[in-house]
Amino acid sequence: MQIANIPASLMSIGHKHWQRLLETYPQEEWLVALQSTVLPVFCLSDFVAKSCQQDISILQFLHLENGLVSATPDYAQLLAAELEAVTDESEMHRALRRFRRRHMVRLAWLDLTNAQCIDASLSQVSKLANTLIDKAGDWCYQHLASRYGIPMADGVEQPLLVLGMGKLGGEELNFSSDIDLIFCYPELGETQGGRRTLENQQFFTKVGQKLITALNQVTSDGQVFRVDMRLRPFGESGPLVMHFSALEDYYQEQGREWERYAMVKARIINPVAPFADELKAILRPFVFRRYMDFSAIEALRNMKRLISQEVRRRQLTDNIKLGGGGIREVEFIVQAFQLIRGGREAALQHPGVFAVLDELKARQWLSAEDVDSLGRSYRFLRKAEHHLQQFNDEQTQTLPTDEVGRQRLCLTMGFNHYQDFCSQLEQHMQSIHGQFMELIGDESEPCPDEQVNELSDLWCLPLTDDEALALLAKFLDEPAAHSFWHALSGFIDDMRNRAMGTRGRESLDKLMPWVLSACLKDNPAPSVVLQRLFGVLKAVCRRTAYLDLLLENPGALAQLVRLCSASPWIAEQIGRFPILLDELLNPQHLYQLAPLDGYYNELRQFLLRIPEQDLEARMEAMRQFKLSQQLKIAAADVTGVLPVMKVSDHLTFLAEALIKQVVLDAWQQMTERYGLPAGVQLPDLGFGVIAYGKLGGIELGYGSDLDLVFVHNCDSQQDTDGDKAIESRQFYIKLAQRIMHLFNTKTASGQLYETDLRLRPAGNSGLLVCHINGFAEYQLQEAWTWEHQALTRSRFVFGDEALAARFLQIRQDVLCLPRDKQKLAEDVRQMREKMREHLQAGQGFDLKQGSGGIADIEFLTQYWVLSESHRQPNLCYWSDNVRILASLEHHQVISSQWAEALTTAYLAFRDSGHRCVLDGKAAVDESGQFEALREQVREIWQQTLG
Incomplete structure (x- = not known):
């Protein structure tokens, strides 16, 4: 290149x-003679200039007596010689970086001065990368083997095989590209001959870590390559190294279309790999189908769709790659043809673009004109890409916006004006x-919801933390964005596995x-809602029908987010029982409750719809x-x-309603088997269900169990009238x-x-069902x-x-018995203390x-009912505390002030406990908001029960 230009x-x-x-090097007088040769390249590349300033030996290496070294060096031989005497890891790092810098400067020099074609440049960058990876891997292997021994399996030494992906695999590596790698080894086993034995998995993991x-x-010497391991099975959360069997299982059972697409360009980096054919045989069936696989077209469309999203998100309008x-x-x-026909045509299984284009042309699957046009255009773009990266050793495919970058690009690409270059590029x-x-086309239109489009990038693209947080900054403040992304990235890793x-x-x-868009709309804590939704999504992720239900019914998704936002208990229930998602389809139906007597x-x-005989x-x-x-x-509860x-x-x-149906179903099953008990006149069953506790007090909660007692009034000792007759009272035991x-x-x-039957006469030692007269006798004579x-x-609650x-x-008879108030108070107080001791949080x-x-208030009402009902029988009419308190006030057992204080406290505590259940928390308050109410209850307790 002439300085005059x-x-x-x-x-x-x-x-x-x-x-x-x-x-920097005033003593190097020989530099003066090189000015006319060096100066033009320094004008074009800051990378070349700074590299020479950092290490003058680069110029000595490049400019010998006969000018620039242009013949392709034997990288492997040269690097092996430099590493031969290296025994220290830091020395090895230094040698690799100096070697890489020296030879990359040489390649940049040749490219920028148009002394070699782009095909040669791509090939040489790839060969240099191969050598650096392979020799560094060998050094790490030998370094660790000297300590742990040689990894073996069935008497055979096991190598670490390195798969190069992407352009490295295709031997068309960018000048400043990162490298995508996958590590694997043949078989499980352990090392032999070292000071300490390791399993092969552990050994090769250490090798992989050191190589990375x-x-x-x-x-201080820079970097060899940025290494990306995310293409390995299970991504970042997967093991760093896998043995062949695990690799095969993964790709057969869990391999995804994008992984198949990526594997088209996979190539074993090791120059000599005794297990290479075995590894290829494992990967080939996953990548290349035996049949003509036109489904690959849709997979590529999806890939292109993701890339379009990335281009749109990052506003990569001048990106010559994407x-x-x-x-x-x-x-x-190229890869469309490989994926469709590669299973039948082995020649298409080559990882390089140029080789496959030649094959497409030779077999006339693309016209010679089209192939030649693609080849020319591809080389033009790749050359421009190389030059952009060689200016400052940066991984970029974006056209420069500054004048210096544009002038450099024009000079190296052979144009007088930047507009001429742009015209040719277009x-x-x-x-x-x-x-x-023409070949792939039919790209779907983007979603009309702009927010969903942007959030699609958050889910679909492998974003860095900074990129994700920058995207979320449009919707959330910084702490909320961090929390949201932390939750989402964890879920992404989970779903990948x-x-x-x-x-x-x-x-x-x-x-x-x-889902992400719905979480961010009108939710004060979007990351919390997101976490709750993940439980649901994990539960249904293998049930595509439910995913489609939510996708096709925005109203159902909105209801799901609304309910999960309101209550983690609801989210947990839906996660445990995904069939509940069906209820979200009709919001009006969801909030339309049955009348109390309509259940x-x-x-x-x-x-x-279910036959009575189908019990399950x-x-x-x-x-x-x-x-x-x-x-x-x-749903009606949390929405007020x-x-x-x-x-x-x-x-x-x-x-x-369910108790009634269960009893009737059980009765049907029992009578079909044993016949009717003696003395029963249908529709009477001679059987009844008594409810205690929360069910008895009409105060049932979401997680409440049922305290039940079963009674019958069968006085006969005769057998049932069925073919398989049993004694009639035995019938009721079996019914229970x-x-x-x-x-x-x-x-x-x-x-x-x-269900809990411990309140039946004699508790757990008693019969499951008792005669009603026995129940009366127990309550009147034996009950505590x-x-x-x-x-x-x-x-x-149910029965005759x-x-x-x-x-x-x-x-009525039992509750109205006259009682010694002092003895009653003592019994109630002792039971309350015992309960608190065993059950209090x-x-x-x-x-x-x-x-x-709550328990103190319940014990107080129970005490007053038991102590005063002999005087006022109407006190025992109600079973729920609120109406009992109203009755106690009405009959002047307690003052209006006490009734109001206890009712207010009782409802406040119940309401708070109820919210705790819906919030997935223990029914414990730490805010101190109830201190005044508690003090009133304690004062009444003290005055009543001492």
């Missing part, structure tokens, strides 16, 4: 570099894009941008009904449609067992309810005070009218068991 602005840069060189450090670490008609589109055209890119659209199938991954990839009719309608299906259906109705109640008292009413009536089985058996949708306390919260009336009379205010909490 170089613009003054570039000459000024070159002179500054030259002067700095002379100032040798290449990737930035030192833009329309850029370098990547040529590679797509022609080449239009030619490439035309062929790309899950076996989902191709269709499942495609559906998830389409859905996730919408049983709804349940009967729900069960009509009916059990599962009842559980699904409970879950779906519970979700509706929760229902107050907490009404929530408990709905949960209680839902439970009663069957009821418990229907409640407690776990199906796909879990248990119907957890605490059992009478429990009776205040009891109700008859005669049994119900008999139970109410027994309950350690930290904060336990809303139920803590001093001044």
Whole structure:
């Protein structure tokens, strides 16, 4: 290149570099003679100039008596000689970097002065990279083998095989490219002959780590290559090194289309690899299908779609690699033929673009004119790319916006004016894009939702933390963005490791941008909502129908986000039982609750589709009904449609409907087997269910179990009237067992309810079901005070009218017994202290068991009912605390002030505990907000029970 052709602005840069060189090495008088040769290159490349300033031996290496060294060196021989005497790791790092710098300067010099064609430049950069990787790997292997021994399997030494991916694999590496690698080894085993034995996996992991450090670490001598290992199985979360069998299992069972696309350009870096053929045999079936695989076209379209997103997100309008008609589109055209026909045509399995283009031309799969046009355009773009990177050893494919960069590009590409270069570039890119659209084309229109488009990049592209946070800065402040990205990146890693199938991954990839967008809309804590949604998505990721449901029904997705935002308990329920997603399809239906007395009719309608003989299906259906109705109640709850008292009413009536159906189903099953018990006149069953605790008090919560007691009124000792007759009272025991089985058996949708029968006469040692007269006798003669306390919260919830009336009379008789108030107070106080000792949570205010909490209020009402009902029988009419307190006030057992204080505290504690359940927390308050209410309860307790 003649100095006369170089613009003054570039000459000024070159002179500054030259002067700095002379100032750095004033004693090197031989430099003066090289000025006319060196100065033009210093004008064109800061990288070359700074490298020579850092290491004058580079110029001595390049400029011998006969001028620039242009013949291709034997890189392997030269580097082996330099590493032969190196024993220290830092020395090895230094040698690699100096070697790389020296030879990259040489290649840049040849390219910038147009002393070699782009084909030769690509080939030499690739050969240099091969040598640096291979020799560094050998050094690390030998260095570790001297300590741990040689890795062996069945008496055969095991090598580390390095797969070069991308342009390195195709031997068309960029000048300043990073390198994509995958490490593997043949077989499991262990090292032999060292001071310490390691498993082969451990040994090769250490080798891989040292090799990455040798290449990737930035030192005072620079860097050899940026190393990217994300293309390995399972990505960043996968093992660094895999043995052949694990590699084969992964690609057969979990390999994805983009990995297949990437593997087209895979090449074994090791020059001598005894297991190379075996490794190729493992990878070949995954990459190249035996049949004509036109599905590859859609896979490439998807890849191109992702690239278009990246171009749009980063506003890469002048990118000659990723833009329309850029370098990547040529590679797509070539790889489309490879993926479609490569299984049948071995010649197409070559990883290099030029070799495959020649093959396409020879076989006339592309016309000679088209191949020649693609080849010319590709070489033009690759040469421009190399020059852009050689100016300052930067990995860039973006056209310069500054005048210096444009002048350099014009000079090296042979143009007088930058506009002339741009015109030529546009022609080449239009030619490439035309062929790309003709072959692959049909690129889907981007989603009309701009926010979803941007968030698609967040999910689909391998962004760095800085890139992701910059994108999220449009939607969130810095702390929230960090939290959101931390949650999302963890989920991305998790999903990468899950076996989902191709269709499942495609559906998830389409859905996730919408999920992210929904989380960011009107949510005060988007990262929290996102975490809750992940539980749901993990549960359904293998069930493509649910992913499609959310994708095709934006309203359902919006409802899911709304409910998960309101309650982690709801999110957990949907995650455990994905069938609940069906309830989100119709928002109006979701918030339209059954009337309190309508749950049983709804349940009967729900069960009509299932034959009565299909017991398992009916059990599962009842559980699904409970879950779906519970979700509706929760949805109405968290959105403020229902107050907490009404929530408990709905949960209680839902439970009663299911109790009724369970008893009837159990009765049907029992009578079909044993016949009717003696004395039964249908529709009466001679059987009843008594509810205690929260169900008895109409205060059921979402996670509440059922405290039940079963009674019958069968006085006969005769057998049932069936073919397999049993004693009639034995029938009722078996009926109770069957009821418990229907409640407690776990199906796909879990248990119907957890049931507790310990409040029956004689507790766990008593029969599961007792005669109503036995129940009366026990309550009147044997029951403890605490059992009478429990009776205040009891109700008859299912059974014959005669049994119900008999139970109410027994309950009235027992509760109205005259009692010694002092003895009663002592019993109540002792039971309360025992309960608190065993059940109270350690930290904060336990809303139920803590001093001044719910249990204290319940014990007070129970005490007043038991102590005063002999005077005022109407006190024992109600079973729920709020109405008991109102009744106590009405009959002047307690003052209006006490009734109001206890009712206010009781409702406040219940409401808070209820929210804790929905928030997935223990029912404990640490805020201190209830101190005044607690103090009032404690004061009343002290005055009443001392």
